[in-house]
Amino acid sequence: xxxxxxxxxxxxxxxxxxxxxxxxxxxxxxxxxxxxxxxxxxxxxxxxxxxxxxxxxxxxxxxxxxxxxxxxxxxxxxxxxxxxxxxxxxx
Numbered sequence: 001x002x003x004x005x006x007x008x009x010x011x012x013x014x015x016x017x018x019x020x021x022x023x024x025x026x027x028x029x030x031x032x033x034x035x036x037x038x039x040x041x042x043x044x045x046x047x048x049x050x051x052x053x054x055x056x057x058x059x060x061x062x063x064x065x066x067x068x069x070x071x072x073x074x075x076x077x078x079x080x081x082x083x084x085x086x087x088x089x090x091x
Contacts, residue, residue, distance in 0.1 A: 010050075
């Protein structure tokens with residue numbers, strides 16, 4: 001007998017969105033060398049932990065510091081107009 005599909009908290013009942021969220025989290029966890037984050041993502045995928053709880057963990061914060069902070073650093077000192085023009089060209 002098939003078990004019901006896990007729908008993560010932030011998907012609000014949307015199974016397709018839930019699958020996309022879990023896939024994205026698994027991709028992130030696979031790209032970093034952090035066993036704690038990998039374990040937490042597995043807990044989200046199996047419904048034992050919500051995405052909101054994951055976002056409040058130290059492991060998730062470390063990942064953001066290591067992945068997102070360098071991106072923001074490249075934007076330092078960039079005038080807003082330049083960012084808007086760059087976004088318009090990429091769209």
